[in-house]
Amino acid sequence: MNIEQLELTEKRIKIFKALADETRLAILKTLYHSGNELNCTEVGFTCDTSKSNASYHFKTLREAGLIKVRKDGQARYMSIYKETFDQILPGFLDTL
Amino acid sequence: MNIEQLELTEKRIKIFKALADETRLAILKTLYHSGNELNCTEVGFTCDTSKSNASYHFKTLREAGLIKVRKDGQARYMSIYKETFDQILPGFLDTL
DNA sequence: CTTTTAGTTCAAAAGTTATTTAACTATAGA
């Protein structure tokens, strides 16, 4: 396996790990169906857990490249990182 | 969430967990590119681990519905369970 | 400047998954 293949494999594994969790799938579903960015508190409500745990899941999704976060004042707005899905899991978002 | 949605979510999580592992991705890659069924020993060689560990990974893939196994005498022949990929991850197999 | 709001980080505990080794089952061949 060459280096790009290895990196692709690592990227895939990170993404699949991030997707292999009910809370994180719920977060993605909420984001995808909302159509636009939401703040952490709003998303946190829908996933029924503590804010520190929600923050942990946001980080996991961010590090897998599945969401992106924009900071504005106190609030952080997150949204689906569509490019990653298109590259690694074409067609998946529409099945959510 | 209704029962079908829940079951779909559980199915997805099982699949993503199964895909979130280097050894199992290697097994799927080998199977997909071979174009036809291979026996456990052949697949085991390509994933560089003990036979019991290979067997553990086969089981994980089987239980996620990602491979199917046909028994013939002593040998077991496995192949990609294409329907599952088509349903849950359309387009993914071709990126492997 | 003090307090509230929004969110992150840290460390410990709890839970889950992967690896290892040895024992096991089932079929095939001598």
Place this chain on the structure above:
DNA sequence: TCTATAGTTAAATAACTTTTGAACTAAAAG
């Protein structure tokens, strides 16, 4: 029947992930 081959299973352990609660940072409002 005895032995080899192909693979599974079980139990222990190692490695990893998730949850929790408390302490923290940074911006906004009073």
